[in-house]
Amino acid sequence: MTRRRTRVARAAVLTVALTVSGVLTAPAAYPQSADGAVTVRVVRAVDATGAWTPALEPGLAGVRVTLTGGSRVHVEGTTAADGTVTLAPPRNRDRGGKYRVQVVNPKPGVLFPAFASREGLDGAPDRLSSNLEFVDLSDGRNVSYTTGLWSPGDYCQKNAPLVTTCQNTTWEGGAQRTLVSFPYGARGQDGVDVTVTDIATDAETGTLFGIAWNRADGRVFSSAAAKRSTGYGPGGSGGIYVTDLAQRRTTLFTTVPDAGSTAHGPGTDDAFLTVPGKESLGGLKVTDDGRDLFVVNLNDRRLYRYDATAATASSPKAVYPVPDPGCPSAGDWRPFGLGFQDGTGYLGGVCSGESTGAVSDLRAVVLPFDPATGRFRPAVLDQPLDYPRQSTVGAGPCDGAGWFPWTDTYPTAQNGQTCSGFRAQPEPELGEVGFEADGSMLLAFRDRFADRATGQAAAGAPVGQVLSGGDLDKACPVNGTYVLDTDNGCGLSPRGTRFFDTSRMGFHHNAAYAGMALSKVESTLGISGFDPNSTAFGYGTSFLQRADGKQDPAFGLRLNPANVPAPFGKGASMGDLEVLCDRAPLQIGNRVWYDPEREGIQEPGQLPAQGVTVHLYDRSGGLVGTTTTTARGEYYFDDSNVDGGLAPHTAYTIRLDNPSDYAEGGPLHRWVPTRHDVGDDPFVNSKGIAPPGEHYPERALTTGGPGENDHTLDFGFRHCGCGH
Template sequence: MSLALASALSASLAATGVVSAVFPAAADSGDGDATIRVVHEVNANGKWDQALEPGMSGVTVVLTDDAGRSITGTTQVDGTVKLTPGSSLGGGKYRVEVKNPDEGVLFPGFASPRSNLIDPTELSSNVEFVDLSGGKNVEITTSFWSPEDYCQKNAMLVTACQNPTIPPQNPAPDSNRTLTSFPYNTRGDAMANPGLVSDLASNGQTGTVWGLGYNKVTKQVFSAAYAKRGTKYGPGGPGAIYRTDPATKQTSVFTKVPNPGSTGHNPNAGMDEAFGLAVGKESLGDLDVSPDGKDLYVVNMHDRRLYRYDATQPTAAAPKASYPIKDPGCAAPGDWRPYGLGINEGKVYVGGVCSAQSTGSKADMRAVVQVFDPLTGQFTGTVMDQPLDFPRGGLTGAGMPEGVCNGEGWYPWTDVRPLNQDGKACTHDFIQNPEPELSDINFETNGDMVVGFADRFSDRAGWALPSTSPTWPATTAFQGGDINRACRGGNHMFVLDGNGGCKNNATPENDGGQNPNVKEFYPGDNNGAHHEISSGGVALSKVETTIPFTAMDPILKTGSGVRWVDRTTGTAVKDDGLFLNDAFGKSRGTADLEVLCDEAPLQIGNRVWQDLDEDGVQDPGEPGLPGATVNLYDAAGNKIGTTVTNERGEYYFDSTVTKNVKPEDLQYGKTYTIKMDNPDDYQTGGPLDGWKPSRPNQGDDDQVDSSGETSGNPFPAVQVTPKGAGQNDHGADFGFTNPKADLSVIKVGPAKVRPGEDIEYQIIVTNNGPNTATHWTVTDPLPQGITNARTSNADCGIGAGTLTCSGGPLAVGESHTITVRANAPIPQQTVVLDNCVKVTGTEPDPNPDNNNSCVQTEVPAIPVINPAIGGTATAAALGGFLLIRRRRSSTSATAV
């Protein structure tokens, strides 16, 4: 390239604003702050329900500017973190990324399509875009959730009534109900109003059961045989697990757990007195089903093992495996009594007590919870090991007869009726002598443990029984179970509320004026003179504000049923319960309690945006594309949902927030295709007119890249296959580019040539950006009068006096030079050859003014030569030539 040509090209690039380097935006301390709150969602409604959804601490949040610079923060106890760009970042617009703290267990919570970021109770996606320019402050709330936490409002609850076989002359009939269900909000007396509940199974089908579990995938209820004095086993015996279909009310034996113990009931011998020794030591304890519906776990109280069964089948001939539940170091090996179960975030929790039966010392009683990992089949450690000698409420009140032992605490296990208690002789028939059984484990949304304790003594003593032997005088036992909260201590071990581990909600006003030394998170488990009324079964629906538990005297009537306490204050509305069974009086007459939650719903989708720099990544300053149609198809190609992106480019498919797809149409384990295939969107005036899909799958973060692939089709699409219930996918993003390319052209030629002389023109096509020019065309109508026009450029041709050239692609900053030659005319008078060239491209051109360029070349007339004038003079008369160029628009010429 000649020096003149190089100078002309350099001047052109400078004029169009193309520079050789791009520098990051300067830091702008005038930007405001971003406050990000991360909460644990439970109800799939896209809203932050403050009473139900606590903040999540320790979550990493990243704020990034357009230059790619970032600052990082960590959420505090309340789930919030404030990020200030300060002098570290700049540009005003930022991308917020909230990192999942537990991949595979937690998933993005349900988000609401947001027209703005004004309301912090509307949940955002885990990737959000904020504008902090001009000192603006923004507060947003996003969420994660564990799909197993989900439950529908007012779900069905299931428990079981227990039926006596003593006195032997009047046993409960086989037609009496055992399993029974009712909506969460049911209250009242179901014995007086049977329509309040629905009977699922009878005494003849299941006999006495305690542990209950629900398979939310197959919609089946499981119940486990239980050893209780004066109540018979069902047809499957002491190791039976029953399977009940709530829809058809059909019950069958699912399996028989091996080695459950062999003590038999004999109601004709001392009111089944001998069987009292087997209580808590034989048959089965708690039962739970994994949230994915694959595994059933049950505690065998006789061989002290955890059994695991395939819960997907109607029956199980044998367990998949069994695991010994290790003695945690009780005073004697025989004192270790496992019973309770809980499942939380992929782990199984097994609870039991050191009974202190070998020593009779309260100091040797402990409540222990161990963790089992289903993936490895190993117990991995202990998360709670708490003494049980703290003070508790008992049986107290005005007019209590002399000689009543009221059980204001837990007492070591025995096999006989105690003659004294805390130095007081137990001479009256009435007695409360709670022997602890850790019977149930649940987890609050914030990770606290809710523990149910049953009272073994009430199961082996009975209600209003006559004397059957010197060791068992006439006895009327009052149960004294408990519902407790356990919170994490400084060493991350759980500490019971009775030992000061949690907030103490007990006051004289709400706990019946009991011992002021008693510490309780749930003081509402009392009724009148009875300060501890729990039967040990607890159900926790995280979408409700209360916790139901099986209880003695749930209303002002002697018997058993269900009571509710507030999840936050622990208080209960007096007499606000459900009465189910009076067969065992104030002794325990109900089983475990289970809430029948549906599987978690799904949400997929998220954002369509303008990928201005064509890198396939959602940069902070790149806005959303509103008004674009997004369609959802199932594997058979049926359209099952449609939506339109909002002002910020967001879209979602779900059945609970946007409600644009049916629940039965969007299920895990199936493949769905999201397409942006509305042809009208791409037509003139449509929201995607002139836009093209970005490069998909750029980088290693699916949450901030573009997922839409064309695969040879004109419309972008992405496939999504949710692997499990509630495993939301907000990474189905579509980037679009509006690939503008500023093409410019410069034509360079001589200012003057001699008649008939060879003329050389150079045409320089340049792409000034901001995107690659995929194709360009140069059109040059050659001046009239020239002859022998020719070019050596392979991409050019000359026809009908016009030079036409094409090529591409042309990268940003790249130029292409075309050379064309011709012979000047031999005019009789001076002429000016006016030659203009035009360039066009496939992409829209943001600057059409530089798409034309003209040059004028003078050709003088042939002079009449005086013979006296020599050749040198003639040459001088013809003169030299100057380099001149001129640019004009497509309508008129203008000098450059």
């Protein structure tokens, strides 16, 4: 008997067996008309709802999807830019009508199946199905559904806390706050509309820029910054601090070596005029798994890696030289910002133009690197910064329209005009690198000149005279590299057009400080800057719509108290801005099915086992979760049905051990576990193993890290013809 005839015969056995057990009667029949098509949408999910939110979860392009059916039907396609692909079986083959559809993960170990809805294909159109589905296309029926993949690092809870740094005009240490926290949704005025929580003081940290959040253990890291008229903390120019939020206790974590030796001076701190951007520390980030802390040393232009799980660190785990991307002079290369996405690190910096004084030599560069080895790859972004920008001041001879090459002097003239009154001369630092869910890159720029200004009365630089001139740009992928919105990228023109309306916080353009809080479950993006809610000489957070870049109508949050000007006026009075996202939750499970072919592989046309009880036990054998399979044979365990929540890196056992399921009238009456772990595709084989002397199948497992969902825990059953 041929293999096909064998399968037909076994399918007949299944029909008889199901009729005998009283579960389901489904006569086998093949349609006479052509089968229909299936349209699959694959999205990049960012939450654990099991529902698709189009505004936040874009389609994933280039994902391979397969359609498998009878008579050796195997059709493949890849998703288009919107994440969809339509597959139809060939018309010249025998048509069984039933097909298996499988999404092939393009980045195993980086992306994981998104949280699936328990309704699956039987739910509403916005419910997310499993990455492996079974569809009936008989009689010309067309089926459409949405499924998802996700990166655990993308996850965040709604209205998560934000943490930012406040920079003060002091160099001796005191009780002025340097780290504060407030809810993402906070708007209005500190002390009036919302209460901001003070976390650390000048005495504990000195002046800070970088902030990194370790969601694995709930600690905040912060790092020293070189800023005129301010002071370092106990760790000096290389100080990295760690804050236990639960105890609100901040201590020195480590001191990065060779971070610069220029001392702050009293009064106007004139000796420090040349130091910002060249000494102390830049970007600070913790990897998504919470294991490593990376920081950029601005003085030796190296990337330092520390153990992010340690209480303190006496030395780095590794130090990596940052390659010069080809600036006119080696001294022009100024690395600063960091970002992580899908397991890859990104370091951002600028060619400062300092050696030539030419605006045409200003460039923004982003270098990807492997966090495990520190090996850098060629730049994915290398863009000129000579695009036109609006005036920061709004009027006057030194209004700061544009980016300017770095200098070590205080400007007295601009574009041939003598400076007077308010002045701006923005010198670019690439402070942070982020990524949207659709793969576009976000670049937060800080104005170095604002950190070279003084908060004290000084000749040529009275208090509040300097306006900071930062920016937030978007870059979109083009043939493997990224093009800035201001250089006609992202479909924008003319040159200089920005996607985000960062240029206006109240009245002034270019008011951002390079703090950027991207929570992918929110419709807005948070940034730090001055005049966040149209109040003069204020500093705080402003919010932008991620969909179109426009200002949030609710404005932002002003951090300095009412009637108290910002320490640096409209200069830079804040550093980084970080969103404190929880660890991603977990989901495990998937499908129970009848396997009359006894091959241990889920084939099209095989029927699901509905109403089967599935138990989850912890390491000690305690029952921690119970669920039953749906009409499609699917089951899932996650925080919604596991006592205490489903924990990462934890041993569990799944058992199908409800005696009534195997008794007469039960869904598994006269069925026993089929072959297990057959083949090399864990998504289609059975995992159930019956221990010696038992007929109840089980599977011992250890969960992965946060968000590393496992939808391969399937259980197949063959008909035994027995009477147990």
